[in-house]
Amino acid sequence: MVPAPPQTQALLLKGGTLYTAADGVLINTDLLIEHGKIVAMGKQLAANNAEVIDVSGKHIYPGLIALNTQIGLNEISMVRSTVDSGEIGSFNPEISSATAFNADSEIIPTVRANGITHAHIVPAGNGLVGQSVLVNLDAWTIDDAKVAATGQHLVWPAIDAPAATQEEREKQATELNEQISDIHKNFAASFHYYQAAKAGALAQKQQSYDAMQPLFERRASLFVHADKLNSIESAAALARQYGLKLIIVGGYDAWRAADILNEINASVIYTHMLSMPLRHDDPIDLPYRIPSLLAAANLPFAIGFSGDWDTRNLPFAAAQAISHGLSSELSLQAITVNAAIMLGQQDMGVLAPGYRANLVISKGDIFDPKQHGVEALFIDGRLVDLNNRHKQLYQKYLNR
Incomplete structure (x- = not known):
């Protein structure tokens, strides 16, 4: 090909x-x-x-524009040498997924076959994992493929499942608080660096802090990967504190936080269209109805299908939203123009x-x-x- x-x-x-x-x-x-x-x-x-x-x-x-993918970063998930989706450490703003993107991946043509022309390539990991890039899916190299850098990605820490004993639960809570504290320390240090750079008072350049400057200048978005309400509210508070352009990725509970998110002009990339409910007492069809709930709350959103080879299911994920209350027009917008606007593209x-x-x-x-x-x-x-x-x-x- x-x-x-x-x-x-x-x-x-x-x-x-x-x-x-x-x-x-x-x-x-x-x-x-x-x-x-x-x-x-x-x-x-x-x-x-x-x-x-x-x-x-x-x-x-x-x-169609596939959001929140590792296309070109992962080839065969069970073969470690073909997986290059993340780095060690929890503060890597200077890392860009463009560095590792393989435009010659065998997965790319299989994804194109379902109508996907562009993909949002996102690094994986914990903490601030680095920068994403928007690429077209028919190119010789990353230089041919790259449309634009899109922003920094922060995986908000959360407790997936409470531990069995009180002692273990307390340990989980302590670790969670430490991780959130580290996020705030890193953002505070990055913002002080930004202010010093703006004032021409930098004593020494620092690569990681340099990479954070586009966030504070609102030239790039902060993509926060979060699903639960308390995590989304915490991310919104961080964005408000520093005046950041916020995009929630995942967004299972985003409709519950619509007032807060609308107040700071945030938007949502919803990624659970073919998932089971997050909580055991949620209605079985809630994951499929959430796009219609986001639309009813007037919260800007797009639909993503996280993964690599399975990203080709994107149009069928949007179809699930149609069958659960979202109009065909809004579903199409959720995987085309809404996605483009979130990534800073006004002509796609x-x-x-x-x-x-x-x-x-x-x-x-x-x-x-x-x-x-x-x-x-x-x-x-x-x-x-x-x-x-x-x-x-x-x-x-x-x-x-």
Whole structure:
């Protein structure tokens, strides 16, 4: 699978059903692409010297954006030498997932086959684990793939399950308090460094603190991985203290903290669409209804599907939200334009003139695993090869 070259000829898609993610659904509508951008949409468009493709009866969507993934960092999870998703230590703001991203991963083409054009590559670990990067999924190297650095990731400490004895529970609480205290100490030191740098009073440069400056300048977001209400509230208090742009990742209880999060203009990447309930007394369908609860609370959100190879299930995770109260339009926005905006991209995730020509052509509803059938995928107007290892193995054993 060779990455596609830049678009050199105008492309006119005729007569498709366009799911714009901004202006509803446009039936029997043409779409014109030039120089990697959408330049026109409408009825009976014409363009000199354009390649014309009849897409009558086909469904056209913006390219899907996979959030909170380790695509290109993990290849075979059981083979340690192919896993490069994190570093040791609990304060690594200078670490970037771009350093380890493998644009030649065999997983990438299998993910593209379900309509995913871009991925948000996130480091793993505990504490402040480092910087994420947005990449396109058809590239030779990270230099070709990288769209933008997106922010720092903080995994908020939490007690997953209380210990069996009082003594062990007290030990858990002590360790948790120490971890939270370390977070506040690191942020305080980083902020003092930022203030000194701003005043021109730095005695010596420090790489880790340097990497934190974009947070305080609001040029980057702080992604806090947290699910429980108390953790989300603590993250919101930290963001308020330093005036940070906050994005909650996970967000199981985010709808319960909507007032607090809306007050500081925070947003949520919800990642539990195909999960079981977090608590034994939660309704069995609560994880699937949470996107509709976030929408009802007017809390900006996107849907992510954490992982690497299994990220290809992203459209079906969004489909679960549709079947539990979220509209198709909002579900599409949750994996396209909302994701793009959270990552600082204002020209992605929508079918409209002026936006990047990242789009998917499907023979049916992209949310339906029985119908969707992705037939073509474009990244910046480049027609991407949809061959992949899964298809190769299917053909190999079909002809055995």
